[in-house]
Amino acid sequence: MMIAEFEDYLAKIEDAEHQARVREVLNWVQTSFPQLEQRYAWNQPMFTDHGTFIIGFSVAKSHMAFAPEGPVMTQFADQIAAAHYNPGKKFGRIKWTQPVDYDLLHQIIAFNIADKADCETFWRK
Template sequence: MIAEFEDYLAKIDDDEHQARVRTVLNWVQTTFPQLEQRFAWNQLMFTDHGTFIIGFSVAKAHMAFAPEGQAMAQFADTIQAAKYNPGKKFGRIKWTQDVDYDLLKQIISFNIADKAETTTFWRK
């Protein structure tokens, strides 16, 4: 992982939370090896051809995933069914909840396909 990811992970005090975030990040990199790692806006991000695909961050009660509003809207029902406490542009996975890797795979795959022709970092 890039140094900025390691610096961010080292600041997560709870060892179990740190291990969980590391597991998710490694899963993303293994499942989507073409994605590039980037750290910005205090988020661990993955990009494809310079465009944002998904970001992750942590808080006391949860780990957040942020795939932008369009992907959140596309998967709103599934995110709600997983009880991931959705916001407009991100979802919150409580530390006590399982990570739904199939859902993350669908969201990331959607963004990769939907943004294949995108030339900007964020959707316009």
């Protein structure tokens, strides 16, 4: 179930296929990890756990980005490369023409939830 801010965000994605894809990913995250809270901040939909950041998503002309924080990108660098996602320091880019690797996303999110279980701040220190 999407929150109003997510719907407002999705409505601004002009390409209908891109909008549907982002909606699918956001719904998948919420269904797969129902304990996560939805939050809209920094102009992007994100998910948090006990007030700490887990993952955020954004869109650009040629890709959808997932942002799990820098240490997670380092932890999963090999898998992200194997999926042919273009990595940045703190986020990965999934081209609109590429399939979403839900298994990899699941591993990334599950890792962040476990790794930040005792984290009392929004971002890692």
